[in-house]
Amino acid sequence: MEVIIVKSAAEAARKAARIYKRMLDEKPTAVLGLATGSTPLKLYSELVRMCENGEIDFSKATTFNLDEYVGLPEGDPNSYRYFMDANLFDKINIDKKRTHMPCGNADDVNEHCAEYDAKIRLAGGIDLQLLGIGADGHIGFNEPTSSLTSRTRIKTLTKQTISDNARFFGGDPDKVPTHAITMGIGSIMDARMIVLLAFGENKAEAIKAAIEGPISAMVPASALQMHKNVKVIMDEPAASQLRLREYYDWVYERKPEWQKDA
């Protein structure tokens, strides 16, 4: 796991955007795993800016999003489909037919989830998966005690996640769906490269547990310790509880320049 601590969320976004650019330059047909929440917003703005300037090309890319709420009407502004269209897909040169999200209103949820994993496989697997992290250490909507080998499936959200996400629903936790379809931890771990972004002090405990704690289903993000190509890019407050903080900076400062966006 490569731990990169930067001054601000804006710097992290620029750094992550360079990873996307490099990926798409090398493989224009790359399969990108995408995330929602407030964490990726600056990265998405940066990708939009780069696309407008002709610095990055999404025309041949395929995307799969991590998760979607269950039961929101189609076009609901709180659906993750709406979020992705508004913040990224409608603003870049991607073919919308190649942007995939789990469907929160599928008739047969189990069948839909199996199909979603199959579609990812058929597309050749995810080249670069973006993740945020929940304050309880969840990735996607894989809440604590999720199986570390789980595949795409329906999950019940914890009260903490519901209250954390209530800000998107006018602050009313009763409006937040209680269930979501999420790629499993096993599905996420199949990605060839993973970039996790984390900002703010309320992520510090989860980040410490994920990076330095034991691997445990109680902290779903800790499974990433078993992945061979993960970069965790965070700001200072999110890094504030890391025990080996100085070591991570020491490693990064000694990294050859050519490796920095790898």
Ligand code: GLP
């Ligand atoms: C939600 C999403 C996650 C996201 C997490 C953190 O639960 N399903 O993918 O990482 O929230 O959200 P935020 O980035 O808003 O802090």
